[in-house]
Amino acid sequence: MRGYLTIEQVHMDFDTPKGVFKALDNVTLSIQKGEFVSLIGHSGCGKSTVLNIVAGLLVASQGTVLLEDNEVTAPGPERAVVFQNHSLLPWLSSYQNVELAVKQVFKNTMSKAEMDDWIRHNLSLVHMDHALNKRPGEISGGMKQRVGIARALAMRPKVLLMDEPFGALDALTRAHLQDSVMEIQAELNNTVIMITHDVDEAVLLSDRIVMMTNGPAATIGEILEIDLPRPRHRLQLADDAHYNHLRAEVLRFLHERHSNPNAA
16 A cells, blocks of 8 residues: 555665675555654664655665655655754754754745744744754753754654664653654654664654664565554553563564575
């Protein structure tokens, strides 16, 4: 069944000095509107390549990506990306960093007052309305990442793409941001694709976990449905037998270090 976002028979080859490197082999995935999907797998399994193709930063060697039946061929504001490093402009305040994205997307459709309200609303969503005028050098790593998420959300994207967004943060900050993302997704019902190496994070946040085989010629090995009721609370889930079963399924896949049987 074709989804809101569809990745159809995507292959990705890169030319290298040693010849062609096949990064992805026949990746096919259908994602529904409002779904939270995590990509997990060992380093080098092509997770970021998949994300970059969906973002339009890379063009697949074969296959296609469709968003609402429109082919993705280039970057666009309907697909916002949050990277592991916040990528804020250091000379601009939190407000100005979000404003930059809002002006780019809505300069012809929003008045100045509407833009101001929208910027403040998105910073409030990530609990950063107290630091509107702070520059990146004046706030913590977790706060910078919150501003980065606010900037992405302020583009009103149809799909939010997150590449290990909490990977550089300490455990406590990471937990707070995971909770914020769950709150935001519950409120906005936005479609999210997230790359992570963290099994607990994947199970906590996701509706489905897509487990990638090892490269080269990486593909989708298994897809695990995460049928835990929402809202989810990490402390309650710690002793939940089904949560721990799902967690064990992902760990089993990763431990077996699945590789593509068609790979060289």
